[in-house]
Amino acid sequence: MIRLSATGIALPGRLGPTDIALRAGELTLLVGPNGAGKTTLLRGMARIGAARGACRIDGFDVGTLGPANRARHLGYLPASRDMDWPLTARDLIALGQIDPSKEAIAAMLERVGAGAFGDRRVDRLSTGERARILLARALINAPSALLLDEPVANLDPLWQLRVLDIVKAEARRGAAVLATVHDLDLARAHAARILVIAGGRIVADGPPETALSDRILAETFGIARSGDGWVIA
Amino acid sequence: MMPRVWFVAIIIALLFAAGASLLLPFEGLPRLIASDPSLATTIAIEIRLPRTALALFYGAMLGGAGAAIQALFANPLASPDITGASGGAALGAVVTGYLFGFAGPFGLATGGVIGALLALVLLLSLAGSHAETATLLLAGIAISAVTSALTTLSLALAPSPFAFYDAYDWLMGSLVDRSRNQALFAIAPILLSLILLRRDARALDTLALGEEAAASMGYDLRTLQRRVIVTVAVGIGASVAICGAVGFIGLVAPVFARRLTRGHPGRAIGPAALIGALLLTTADLLVRAAPEGRILPIGVVTAMLGAPFFLWLVARMRWDIRS
Numbered sequence A: 001m002i003r004l005s006a007t008g009i010a011l012p013g014r015l016g017p018t019d020i021a022l023r024a025g026e027l028t029l030l031v032g033p034n035g036a037g038k039t040t041l042l043r044g045m046a047r048i049g050a051a052r053g054a055c056r057i058d059g060f061d062v063g064t065l066g067p068a069n070r071a072r073h074l075g076y077l078p079a080s081r082d083m084d085w086p087l088t089a090r091d092l093i094a095l096g097q098i099d100p101s102k103e104a105i106a107a108m109l110e111r112v113g114a115g116a117f118g119d120r121r122v123d124r125l126s127t128g129e130r131a132r133i134l135l136a137r138a139l140i141n142a143p144s145a146l147l148l149d150e151p152v153a154n155l156d157p158l159w160q161l162r163v164l165d166i167v168k169a170e171a172r173r174g175a176a177v178l179a180t181v182h183d184l185d186l187a188r189a190h191a192a193r194i195l196v197i198a199g200g201r202i203v204a205d206g207p208p209e210t211a212l213s214d215r216i217l218a219e220t221f222g223i224a225r226s227g228d229g230w231v232i233a
Numbered sequence B: 001m002m003p004r005v006w007f008v009a010i011i012i013a014l015l016f017a018a019g020a021s022l023l024l025p026f027e028g029l030p031r032l033i034a035s036d037p038s039l040a041t042t043i044a045i046e047i048r049l050p051r052t053a054l055a056l057f058y059g060a061m062l063g064g065a066g067a068a069i070q071a072l073f074a075n076p077l078a079s080p081d082i083t084g085a086s087g088g089a090a091l092g093a094v095v096t097g098y099l100f101g102f103a104g105p106f107g108l109a110t111g112g113v114i115g116a117l118l119a120l121v122l123l124l125s126l127a128g129s130h131a132e133t134a135t136l137l138l139a140g141i142a143i144s145a146v147t148s149a150l151t152t153l154s155l156a157l158a159p160s161p162f163a164f165y166d167a168y169d170w171l172m173g174s175l176v177d178r179s180r181n182q183a184l185f186a187i188a189p190i191l192l193s194l195i196l197l198r199r200d201a202r203a204l205d206t207l208a209l210g211e212e213a214a215a216s217m218g219y220d221l222r223t224l225q226r227r228v229i230v231t232v233a234v235g236i237g238a239s240v241a242i243c244g245a246v247g248f249i250g251l252v253a254p255v256f257a258r259r260l261t262r263g264h265p266g267r268a269i270g271p272a273a274l275i276g277a278l279l280l281t282t283a284d285l286l287v288r289a290a291p292e293g294r295i296l297p298i299g300v301v302t303a304m305l306g307a308p309f310f311l312w313l314v315a316r317m318r319w320d321i322r323s
Helices: A038-045 A067-073 A089-095 A102-111 A127-139 A157-172 A184-190 A214-221 B004-023 B029-035 B037-073 B085-099 B105-127 B133-157 B163-172 B180-199 B201-209 B211-216 B221-243 B249-260 B269-288 B298-322
Strands: A002-011 A015-023 A027-031 A052-057 A074-077 A145-148 A176-180 A193-198 A201-206 A223-226 A229-232
Touching: A002 A038, A002 A176, A015 A038, A015 A052, A015 A176, A015 A201, A027 A038, A027 A157, A027 A184, A038 A052, A038 A176, A067 A074, A074 A127, A074 B211, A089 A102, A089 A127, A089 B201, A102 A127, A127 A145, A127 A157, A127 B211, A145 A157, A157 A176, A157 A184, A193 A214, A201 A214, A214 A223, B004 B029, B004 B037, B004 B269, B029 B037, B037 B180, B037 B201, B037 B221, B037 B249, B037 B269, B085 B105, B085 B133, B085 B163, B085 B221, B105 B133, B105 B180, B105 B221, B133 B163, B163 B298, B180 B201, B180 B221, B180 B269, B201 B211, B201 B221, B201 B269, B211 B221, B249 B269, B249 B298, B269 B298
Parallel strands: A027 A176, A027 A193, A074 A145, A145 A176
Antiparallel strands: A002 A015, A002 A052, A193 A201, A223 A229
């Protein structure tokens, strides 16, 4: 079932007109070189900023949904981990929550391994700890679609895997999930579907074996496989 | 909201300050009530009440607007005076009143609102909505410098030979000898402004998650930004037009208020208004402690109390960055 359908997402100079459909229960990872347009695409799908186009989640036009409804349908994790105000982790998650529930926040804190620092100020947490709190904020309403900009950035190896598990669990619950990652091995191991973006357009879309073929890796990233690692192509 | 015990404590302190503001010195008014009740009533209603009410409401406006501006710019060092809004309002009022000749409270208030609005729009276009502290402060300093120079110049060029002596009132603020009518032209816009700002408290809190996260939750940031800036300009513009520019309360009150709202910048608007009212009323009591015949501008008192606090805030931010 198509859960999210974005059409004509475009930003002149950054991203050519792009159509994407995400199915319920599917984890799609978006990869591409720096400046390829990953964040622009995600922001455009979330209808943030100046990008043109339209995005529907469960048939609802994201751009016209008001604050209460939009957060039910869409969870968005921005790439920035900066916080301006000295809020506690618990309060930060509550700010993203539509139906206030302390129990739900406590459970979410446990889920992202933050039970011990729920009452600490987020501006005094490490970047990785803060990243998990911000992810928790995006997940707290159990939205039907998740657009996550680098959910595993800044995380240690264990938490990269745990966050991918969390994201996969979200997909199993029925959400459509699109997340950007830089680690191609991680992408290959965990995604059912991979989108490769380069120069502001999608150049490959499919299961890891085809989307991350040697030709595409060389053309878009300029790298090639060598044994267990990577070399410059 | 803030803890109830603090709320009650602030309200009690406010009542004491307002009561003292109405009655001090104690030997004066009570004795007059006994000897000449009608004169006492006239003094209380025509002189004391407008001054006390202006101190309460202007203080509340400065605190509330400071909290809203800080939330909007995501910066604890923003405030009506530092962003140049108060300076712009003073300039707008002076130009309207002294050069264009619309010296009634309505003319002054309108000029003040336009001046404050222009200053804030200029600041936003210079510094951007999520400015670095340095950019925000520099843009604010530049706007304040220009507006205070132009205010002084306008007063020097004004047809009235006494206009220049009013410069202190405009640049440093004064609550003395305002009529009930004048006070109403400040208080009505202040009430409107504070009510509207409180309605945006939740959206401004959400903005604490960052502009992108707030936008992804469906908050229209450009509309919010415009609405807050126009609302602040209405309240600050009208109150500065009646009382002149008073510094530092808009900076200090929100910092204390956020300690009562666990760091939430939006819901600090209400508490910041209460704390601002308390601070300005207290500052006005200090002004009245000046020696007989001397007039102490209220802005001097708030600056002497507020400037060290500002320095402490800057030092603490630096310390936070280094640690």
